[in-house]
Amino acid sequence: MSPLSLFKESSGIMANARSPITRISCAVFFFITAFWNNTQPSEATGSFVIYSNSLLNKVPKNLPAETTMLDLSHNNISELQMSDFSYILRLQVLNLSRNVICELDFSVFQYNVDLKHLDLSHNMLRTLSCHAALSLQHLDLAYNNYTDMPLCSEIEMPELQYLGLSAKRIRGSDFSTLTNLQLDTLFLSLEDLSEYKAAGIPVFNMKILRIVFHPQINFHILADLQLNATESLELFNVRDDQVDELRMFLLKLSRNGRLLNLTLNNMQCSWEHFISILQTVWGTTVEHFVISNGAWMDATNENNFKYTETSLKTLAIKETVILTIQADPQYMYRIFSEMNITALTISGAKLIHMLCPSKPSHFTYLCFSDNILTDTVFESCDNLTLLETLVLPGNQFTKLRKMSLMTRDMKSLKYLDMSQNLLQHEIHGKICHWGEKLVELNLSSNLLSDSVFHCLPVNIQKLDLQNNQISSIPNTTVELRALEELNLASNRLTDLPGCGQFRSLRLLNTEMNSIVKPSSQFYHTCQSIGQVKAEHNPFMCSCEIREFIDLRKQGLVVLVGWPESYLCEYPENVRGIQLQDFHVSELVCNTTLLVAVVLVIIGVLVAIISFLCIYLDIPWYLKMMWQWTQVKHRVWKNNPEDILDNMEFHAFISYSEHDSDWVKNVLIPNLEKEDGSIRICQHERNFIAGKTIVENIIDCIEKSYRSIFVLSPNFVQSEWCHYELYFAHHKLFQEKNNSLILLLLEPIPPYIIPAKYYKLKALMAKRTYLEWPNEKSKQGLFWANLRAAIHVRLPEK
Structure with a gap:
């Protein structure tokens, strides 16, 4: 305010x-x-x-x-x-x-x-x-x-x-x-x-006159008042002994003035005097009559009220208890139900029932709030066809379906207030029948659960379900195409519901529930909604809430009470933070984007590693290390002591004459050291004169622990090299040892190898070989591998 x-x-x-x-x-x-x-x-x-x-x-x-x-x-x-x-x-x-x-x-x-x-x-x-x-x-x-x-x-x-x-x-x-x-x-x-x-009271010209009388003393001032332009009169503390004076004043006023609104506050009188005042007002110019905070009145069996033509349009009796202790309540109910006025309010009167009018009624507005009415009110009543507004909060209604049947014959009913009752609805296959023109329904503060959505008027435009026991909106409910405003505040919702059944929804109120995040249906079906009231809910600040915040930023949804009433409740580390201050990376929330980023990173790492491998020739180093490991493994596994008795050389070298410079100047000097730990068999210095070349080749291969073949394009063109390879390969199969070492001096394209050298092709396809590196930085590892392959302790000769 x-x-x-x-x-x-x-x-x-x-x-x-x-x-x-x-x-x-x-x-x-x-x-x-x-x-x-x-x-x-x-x-x-x-x-x-x-x-x-x-x-x-x-x-x-x-x-x-x-x-x-x-x-x-x-x-x-x-x-x-x-x-x-x-x-x-x-x-x-x-x-x-x-x-x-x-x-x-x-x-x-x-x-x-x-x-x-x-x-x-x-x-x-x-x-x-x-x-x-x-x-x-x-x-x-x-x-x-x-x-x-x-x-x-x-x-x-x-x-x-x-x-x-x-x-x-x-x-x-x-x-x-x-x-x-x-x-x-x-x-x-x-x-x-x-x-x-009293002498000389002038004519009052004010529009509104309010007079508070002494609660116990009567000074007859009403008889002396003269009102001319007064349209509204409000009197306080009217007592039983002032009723006749009040009636005379009202009759005089109806002749000399234009009183439209009359209010009597704190009136204390009997039922008979109340009826007499009401009958007097019935014949005046008063259009709106209010009795507020009256005393307890015990109705009688008399019903002599005359429903003559009247200017009265509305009658409101508020906080005035009307009882029928010694009388038949039918008489009292009948006085009110038969009135030929348009609006009637009886609130806080402890009424337990109200009769249906005996003939078509003029009522367009009825209010019986804060009484003790039950489900039998207006049962099978078809004489309220002009009724547009029915207000029944604070009573004892229990069955929602019965309330729908009550409105079935109210052909003009547009607004119904059934709040603060005990209404429930259980699904038993029975259909609810509501008035066809009912567009606004207030069912707040009842005992309704999710099943209420199976018993709603199909043409409803405004629906208030505040303060009930609703936990979700069933997917099987009837579609309410005309619904524009839905109030679900103070219920038991855990997710912000969708709008699938409410395509015309403009306002959704879900404040003070247990909502932690919007449902998936909300994002897909509530795109056209105008306003959402979701204050004071325990929101879970995660990726789902981020999408909810984005809807507000994009102007698709107006959040009432934003931002101060929207706070994070979970997880613990962000509790109390306003939703607008909660930030989470797009990468965390978007699975597709996360996978794409991971794949890109992996691709970049693979590319970097590949580049480094190529630039630093890491595969070659790995290959050489693998060969060295394999050699050591074979040496350990094959226990060479049994075959070393006849061995004189560590290795026999087979090469093409065109590669002899490299063999004599590079290979042999790096293998044979001054300490004599490795002895190499070379045909120029170790072939025995008098023997044929073939006999010398066989003899050298037999006396050598390993046979090294220096492969190059020149090698495959040499006939003698082919013989040497043939005999060495024969020894490999005969003795089942791993004595062959293939050393690739220069790359050999497969197409230059003659077809008759099928053994060479098979060996190169099946066996690993050492490649001679041109880079000096790699040659140290090459010599270490080669020495490890041929190094063995031979008997002294």
């Missing part, structure tokens, strides 16, 4: 504070004011300054010059001075109620030319000086210590619309000043009246 609204409400409430019902309203107002005072600093908050309940004895000094609304109520201020407000030139609203001010001179406000609202009620004012021209619109002087009416003949308030007065003594002439004022509302408190002289 805005500060200005609080001030405006206070003037009306303060004036009626001594009546029982308004004491409650007064307490509510002061509670709100006190709450505001406790939650705001005592100094200025913008243009609204509050010092209510601050134990002040004087008006505070140095108030902000820009103050427009000032609340100084409920203090001990006893005196006002011009200097208190002279510097607050923009002041518009001033509340000084509930202080101890004894005197007032309007000149203290002469510099406050914008002052419109002044509340001085509930002080101790005894004198009033009106020597000032003010532009007040609202002035409340009620509940002070005036003996006579506090009206000045020289008062100049041409804009005054509301005036509150009270006095201990009234004379008719006291009201003469009122004839010069064009008031909208006049409030008269006569609770402290002790003397009344």
Whole structure:
């Protein structure tokens, strides 16, 4: 509520504070004011300054010059001075109620030319000086210590619309000043009246007149009141012995005035007097009649009410208990059900039933809130065909399907309020039948569960299911094509539901549930929704909530209460963070993107490793290391001691004559060291003269632990090399040892190997061979592998 609204409400409430019902309203107002005072600093908050309940004895000094609304109520201020407000030139609203001010001179406000609202009620004012021209619109002087009416003949308030007065003594002439004022509302408190002289009460011209009578004393002022332009009359504390006087006043008023609205508060009378007042109002110009906070009335069996033509359109009986202790309740029900008016309200009356009209009714509005009505109300009732609004909250209804059957014959029903009942619905295959024109349904604060969606009007536009026991929206519900607003606040939802059955939904309210994330159906079916209220839910801040936040950023959904009412609850490390401040990487939430990034990274790593392998020739090194390992393994496995007795050389070298320079200058010097640990068999120095070449080849191969073949394109062109390879290969199969070492000096294209050298092709295809590296950095590892392959301890010769 805005500060200005609080001030405006206070003037009306303060004036009626001594009546029982308004004491409650007064307490509510002061509670709100006190709450505001406790939650705001005592100094200025913008243009609204509050010092209510601050134990002040004087008006505070140095108030902000820009103050427009000032609340100084409920203090001990006893005196006002011009200097208190002279510097607050923009002041518009001033509340000084509930202080101890004894005197007032309007000149203290002469510099406050914008002052419109002044509340001085509930002080101790005894004198009033009106020597000032003010532009007040609202002035409340009620509940002070005036003996006579506090009206000045020289008062100049041409804009005054509301005036509150009270006095201990009234004379008719006291009201003469009122004839010069064009008031909208006049409030008269006569609770402290002790003397009344009726002579000369002028004709009142205000539109709204509110009078609070003394609860025990009757001064017959009603008989002397003359109302001309008054349209609304509100009377407080009407007693049983004033009924005849009230009836005479109303009859006179219907002849001389145009009274449209009549309200009787705190009325205490019998059922017979109540009916007589109602019958009198029936024949007046009153269109809207309200009885509020009446006494308990015991209805009788008499039903002599005459339903003549009437101007009355609405009758409201509020907080007035009507009982039928010694009477047949049918008579009382019949009085109300047969009324030929358009709107009837009976609330807080402890009604247990209401009859269906015996003939087609004029009712378009019925309200029976806060009674004890049950499912039998309006059962099979077909005479309420004009009824458009039916309000039944706070009763004892239990079965939703019966409520639907109740509305079936209400052909014009558009709005139904069944809130704060005990409604439930169980699915037993029975179909609900609602009124065809029902577009707004309030089922809040009942005991309804998910099954309620199987019993709803198909043409409904606004549906309120707040404060029930709904945990989800079933997928098998009937599609509500016209539904525009759905209220599911304060239920048991764990996911933000989808809109699959509600294609026209504009507003979805799911605040104060147990929602941790939107459902998958929400993203797919709620794209066209306008507003979502999902405040105060325990959201799980994860990838799903990120997509929900993106919908708001893209303008697809308006989140009411964003961002302060949307907080993370789970996981623990982000609890209390606003959803708008929660961030998570796109990579974490997008599985496709994550896989793509991983594959790209793997591809880049493979490319880098491949490049490094090629650039650093790592495969060659690995190959050589593997060969060295295999050689060591074979040496360990084959236990050479048994075949070394006849061995004289570590290796026999077979090569082409064209490769002899490399063999003589590179290969043999690097294998044969000065220590003589390795002995090489070479045909130029180890062939025995007198033997044939073939015999020398066979003899050298037999006496050598290993046979090294230096392969090159020249090798495959040599006939003798082929013989040497043939004999070495024969020894390999004969002795089943691994004596062959293939050393590739230069690459050999397969197409240059003659077809008859099939053994060479087979060996190169099956066996690994050492490649001679041209880079010096690799030659050290090459020689180490080769030495390891031929190194063995031979017997001394």
